[in-house]
Amino acid sequence: MKKNILLLILFFSTGVIIMNAQTEKEKAIDKKVNLLLSQMTLDEKIGQMTQVDYDAIKQNESHVEKYFLGSILCGGNSEPDDITPKGWADLYDKYQIMALKTRLKIPIIWGIDAVHGHNNVDGATIFPHNIGLGASRNPILVEQVAAATAAEIKGTGMQWDFAPCVAVARNEKWGRTYESFGEDPDLVTLLGTAYVKGMQGNDLADPNSVLACVKHYVGDGGTTNGKDQGDTEIDEATLRKIHMQPYVESIKAGAKSIMVSYNSWNGEKLHGHKYLLTDVLKGELGFKGFLVSDWQGIDQLGEDYKSDIEKSINAGLDMIMIPNAPGQKNNYVDFITKLNELVKENKVPLSRIDDAVSRILKVKYELGLFENALTDKNLTSLVGSKQNRGIARDAVRQSLVLLKNENKVLPVSKDLKSIHVAGKSADDIGNQCGGWTIIWQGKSGNVISGGTTILQAIKNTVSAGTKVTTSADGSGADGADVCVVVVGELPYAEMFGDREDLALSKEDADAIAKAKSAGVPVVVILISGRPMLIEPSLKLSDAFIAGWLPGTEGQGIADVLFGDYKPVGKLPHSWPKNMNQIPINVGDKVYDPLFPYGFGLTY
Numbered sequence: 001m002k003k004n005i006l007l008l009i010l011f012f013s014t015g016v017i018i019m020n021a022q023t024e025k026e027k028a029i030d031k032k033v034n035l036l037l038s039q040m041t042l043d044e045k046i047g048q049m050t051q052v053d054y055d056a057i058k059q060n061e062s063h064v065e066k067y068f069l070g071s072i073l074c075g076g077n078s079e080p081d082d083i084t085p086k087g088w089a090d091l092y093d094k095y096q097i098m099a100l101k102t103r104l105k106i107p108i109i110w111g112i113d114a115v116h117g118h119n120n121v122d123g124a125t126i127f128p129h130n131i132g133l134g135a136s137r138n139p140i141l142v143e144q145v146a147a148a149t150a151a152e153i154k155g156t157g158m159q160w161d162f163a164p165c166v167a168v169a170r171n172e173k174w175g176r177t178y179e180s181f182g183e184d185p186d187l188v189t190l191l192g193t194a195y196v197k198g199m200q201g202n203d204l205a206d207p208n209s210v211l212a213c214v215k216h217y218v219g220d221g222g223t224t225n226g227k228d229q230g231d232t233e234i235d236e237a238t239l240r241k242i243h244m245q246p247y248v249e250s251i252k253a254g255a256k257s258i259m260v261s262y263n264s265w266n267g268e269k270l271h272g273h274k275y276l277l278t279d280v281l282k283g284e285l286g287f288k289g290f291l292v293s294d295w296q297g298i299d300q301l302g303e304d305y306k307s308d309i310e311k312s313i314n315a316g317l318d319m320i321m322i323p324n325a326p327g328q329k330n331n332y333v334d335f336i337t338k339l340n341e342l343v344k345e346n347k348v349p350l351s352r353i354d355d356a357v358s359r360i361l362k363v364k365y366e367l368g369l370f371e372n373a374l375t376d377k378n379l380t381s382l383v384g385s386k387q388n389r390g391i392a393r394d395a396v397r398q399s400l401v402l403l404k405n406e407n408k409v410l411p412v413s414k415d416l417k418s419i420h421v422a423g424k425s426a427d428d429i430g431n432q433c434g435g436w437t438i439i440w441q442g443k444s445g446n447v448i449s450g451g452t453t454i455l456q457a458i459k460n461t462v463s464a465g466t467k468v469t470t471s472a473d474g475s476g477a478d479g480a481d482v483c484v485v486v487v488g489e490l491p492y493a494e495m496f497g498d499r500e501d502l503a504l505s506k507e508d509a510d511a512i513a514k515a516k517s518a519g520v521p522v523v524v525i526l527i528s529g530r531p532m533l534i535e536p537s538l539k540l541s542d543a544f545i546a547g548w549l550p551g552t553e554g555q556g557i558a559d560v561l562f563g564d565y566k567p568v569g570k571l572p573h574s575w576p577k578n579m580n581q582i583p584i585n586v587g588d589k590v591y592d593p594l595f596p597y598g599f600g601l602t603y
């Protein structure tokens with residue numbers, strides 16, 4: 001009994017010491033922030049609030065020092081000529097060295113959209129998009145994915161990832177559905193917080209830790225008719241119940257940056273919504289990090305840019321993402337000049353500026369940027385490493401959802417005499433990865449080095465005596481023991497992915513029908529960023545797998561096809577029968593999907 005009491009005292013004492021140490025560390029950082037802030041001019045403060053796209057600043061590199069810029073990003077198709085890990089690391093170091101030459105030597109924080117792995121870097125590991133991770137239902141796996149992504153990001157010097165997206169996608173017409181973990185707020189919250197923990201680690205200053213950016217606050221997945229950047233027309237109780245929950249828990253998990261959404265809430269743009277940004281997020285929820293706008297997000301507030309700046313900063317935005325170079329409309333020099341004027345005109349209080357800058361500087365100190373600003377070249381070799389590809393392969397296995405398996409066609413024997421592999425996406429790494437892969441919208445074909453297509457994975461897995469044939473249109477399956485048909489969506493990203501018709505393309509439907517006409521068992525693998533209308537093709541198939549957007553490691557699909565790993569994925573979305581059912585979500589009063597939320601067969 002005495003021993004147990006002593007252990008409890010020791011445990012309690014240790015906890016107190018750790019808590020005190022954390023408090024002392026926070027106090028020390030606050031002291032540094034206050035000291036640095038007291039030395040800063042208004043120009044230097046506004047510089048910290050300015051985030052400039054690389055394509056804009058590369059034309060005016062001296063502006064890094066001239067305007068004391070606090071942040072650079074590479075957004076969309078903004079990238080160096082050399083997109084290898086070394087090329088990215090060299091680019092980062094070049095600009096960081098410029099920032100460290102400023103009067104106060106405040107380092108920049110570099111942001112990037114690494115939304116399913118470090119997807120702008122050639123040779124990086126590309127993980128399944130979030131919809132696939134949602135099907136895994138596995139927070140431990142998601143934490144591993146996030147940690148591996150963070151390590152690859154740090155290998156290129158950068159330390160801020162615009163992820164995770166914690167949108168609760170409520171309408172599959174929305175072109176960003178695949179960036180969401182699913183339709184249910186509990187699932188999104190579970191996996192979103194796991195992603196934050198995996199990315200940020202136990203301490204932001206750890207060598208492999210990266211600042212997460214939870215996005216897009218708030219309601220982006222609930223717009224009317226699934227319109228990207230549209231209007232979320234719901235009452236506050238519903239907004240809080242469905243769309244706010246992941247932010248509440250992400251803040252508790254330690255999230256220190258949040259990106260504000262393009263969408264409106266009942267007609268009012270989030271980029272100017274003081275109630276939701278300041279009163280709710282910073283006040284009620286106690287968010288201590290900083291808020292960043294989305295790409296040109298404040299420009300949508302009105303026609304007058306100066307008024308847009310005034311409204312967004314006073315609403316609570318701390319850092320503004322500005323992609324335009326001098327000479328273009330609403331560029332970063334305009335922003336700096338006009339915000340300076342607004343402060344001097346007493347239209348933006350200096351206290352609001354100081355609050356924003358303090359939040360940004362605190363995160364930079366927490367990241368250890370003032371001590372370790374340049375790339376740790378020892379981490380560069382981790383990009384695309386065997387270990388990270390192994391994590392991605394496991395993520396693919398766990399993401400697959402088996403929708404149909406008649407007569408136990410699956411798993412397929414590795415010793416069959418002949419396997420025919422068909423469909424336009426069977427041997428296409430670009431289709432497999434989807435949008436946000438090397439280029440903003442993604443593209444078909446060999447978009448990235450490394451990885452394994454599904455066709456290659458099947459060839460890697462079967463026995464030496466098995467003949468593997470292939471065709472894009474489903475022809476040539478005659479005489480095969482089984483035909484695997486890989487079909488689905490072509491790559492797309494935001495703004496270009498909204499759809500009013502989610503039917504399979506005629507090309508895909510014809511390939512499945514042609515394979516079936518050969519009189520052999522047909523296994524369909526659907527590569528897509530959302531549920532699609534599949535009922536006619538489902539009837540023609542013997543087995544059907546929702547493969548989502550698996551990324552570079554197609555070997556994970558072969559692992560399940562051939563039975564080395566049983567399917568465990570469960571639908572993160574209700575699967576509609578037709579377009580008239582959309583939106584359809586678990587909990588609806590009238591609920592009659594083709595497959596319900598959480599459905600998934602196994603062997």
